[in-house]
Amino acid sequence: MLKSVENSSARLGYYSFVFGLLTFVGSLFPQFEIPVFLSVIVVIVSFSFFILSFSTSKWQTYSRKSKKRILWGLFFLPFVLYIPVNLGLLSIGIVELKLHDFGAYYNAAVRWLHNAPLYQTTQEIPALDAQISGSMPYLYPPIVVLIFVPFTFLPPVISGVVWDLTILTFLIWSVSMLISTFNVTINRRKKLLLYFAVASFGPTITWMKAGQISGLLAALLCLSGATLRSNRHGLSGAFTTLGGIVKPFYATSGAHLLRHRKRFLSAVVSGAAILLFGLLVFGVDTHLEYLDVLRQGKGWETATGPTNWNAGHFNPFYILGPLKHLPRIIIVLGTAGLALYSNKTEIPIEYIFALGVSIVPLAGPTTNTLALSASIPAILMVGFYELEHNGEFPKILAISTLLIHIHPYTVEFVSKFGPQIYPPLKILTPVIPLLQPALYGMGLLVGYLVYRSWKNPVV
Numbered sequence: 001m002l003k004s005v006e007n008s009s010a011r012l013g014y015y016s017f018v019f020g021l022l023t024f025v026g027s028l029f030p031q032f033e034i035p036v037f038l039s040v041i042v043v044i045v046s047f048s049f050f051i052l053s054f055s056t057s058k059w060q061t062y063s064r065k066s067k068k069r070i071l072w073g074l075f076f077l078p079f080v081l082y083i084p085v086n087l088g089l090l091s092i093g094i095v096e097l098k099l100h101d102f103g104a105y106y107n108a109a110v111r112w113l114h115n116a117p118l119y120q121t122t123q124e125i126p127a128l129d130a131q132i133s134g135s136m137p138y139l140y141p142p143i144v145v146l147i148f149v150p151f152t153f154l155p156p157v158i159s160g161v162v163w164d165l166t167i168l169t170f171l172i173w174s175v176s177m178l179i180s181t182f183n184v185t186i187n188r189r190k191k192l193l194l195y196f197a198v199a200s201f202g203p204t205i206t207w208m209k210a211g212q213i214s215g216l217l218a219a220l221l222c223l224s225g226a227t228l229r230s231n232r233h234g235l236s237g238a239f240t241t242l243g244g245i246v247k248p249f250y251a252t253s254g255a256h257l258l259r260h261r262k263r264f265l266s267a268v269v270s271g272a273a274i275l276l277f278g279l280l281v282f283g284v285d286t287h288l289e290y291l292d293v294l295r296q297g298k299g300w301e302t303a304t305g306p307t308n309w310n311a312g313h314f315n316p317f318y319i320l321g322p323l324k325h326l327p328r329i330i331i332v333l334g335t336a337g338l339a340l341y342s343n344k345t346e347i348p349i350e351y352i353f354a355l356g357v358s359i360v361p362l363a364g365p366t367t368n369t370l371a372l373s374a375s376i377p378a379i380l381m382v383g384f385y386e387l388e389h390n391g392e393f394p395k396i397l398a399i400s401t402l403l404i405h406i407h408p409y410t411v412e413f414v415s416k417f418g419p420q421i422y423p424p425l426k427i428l429t430p431v432i433p434l435l436q437p438a439l440y441g442m443g444l445l446v447g448y449l450v451y452r453s454w455k456n457p458v459v
Helices: 002-027 036-059 064-091 100-113 142-153 156-179 188-200 202-210 214-229 233-246 248-259 261-296 318-323 325-344 349-358 370-390 395-421 423-435 437-454
Strands: none
Touching: 064 188, 064 202, 064 395, 100 142, 100 156, 100 202, 142 156, 142 233, 142 261, 156 188, 156 202, 156 214, 156 370, 188 202, 202 214, 202 370, 202 395, 214 233, 214 248, 214 349, 214 370, 233 248, 233 261, 248 261, 248 325, 248 349, 248 370, 318 325, 318 423, 325 349, 325 437, 349 370, 349 437, 370 395, 370 437, 395 423, 395 437, 423 437
16 A cells, blocks of 8 residues: 555656646746746645655654654644744734733723723723723623732733733643543653643634633633542532633533532532622622623624634634524534433543533634634543543544644635735635634544444443
């Protein structure tokens, strides 16, 4: 098989190289009207075939261990390069650290400290001045604003950077807590590489550029998984509830609560206690204003066309038009049904937890990349569970992770930068919704979890 790939690649490389030379010669004669760039592209393709042939030849000489090391090296390469690439784009102004979302949180905390309405924008209050995000509303429950009060003692931009670094540190620590519950030996170098991959994960960089709260929610879900694995069911339920309080559509991450009465009761009691505390601190009227925010939304399911999508967009069901809510309903009900069904079986709780968490980006009403951070605890939970029991991290999960990772800039390229640089790429506009890498990454992740759950993989 590999030998035939080697030979075929060599032949294709030779033929395409000859064709490239012929097109180059033809481009020298105006009457043929052959663009020079065509010959350049053909020659590049020919060299690609030569490289493939040579690589295939060398690959056959490597040991199984060496092949595995090379494949994992190639897998981590996009993660290793992602931060330097972003820093480079930041330095030349293509990417900006806008911190818009953090600015909205910061301004809300300032309004609360000045006894101003929480759910008005700072721009609407003449007595207050906002350095950033003055026109952006605050969209979360009143009690969440208390998290941001300590950050108001610094200027907003500096506070935003401190917020990002604090939450990133908390996320990495939470990841370490989750993986420490598995009986898997990982040396320090591999752990550092894993933590670096979490920090440079596409959705992680996306929420950091906005100063968003999604990283905190991913960290809480990691802690929920860690305490679940440690049989601290009360804490697991509480951590799960915290995410659902901040963003209600994170409630789907509570599928594992349906498997254990103590976890479920802990989640309910925690939610009720937080609500009661919020009512005591902020009053009923402020909470009624928050309900208005939920009812009106922030433009849920906005009709932003694919040509205006950027690194922050993830709209998995856009192509379905008015039927886009149907798969969401099916996914949520199917997950709840599988969780309840698992009570009568021996399906490992790790799969149910991961499935509930992984459907957050698919079931929610928002159309952005931020919720994809929830895939971190889902992938790690099942990946390390199978590594512990089968001695190998599932390849499908690795592919899923890579597809989710490359999603932000792939979408922005095919929708914006690509057509600007090379206008003929506009032909891709109708199929942009099908070119979302995370659509297939999340499909692989959820599909794998359902398959493994249904197969009842008890070891």
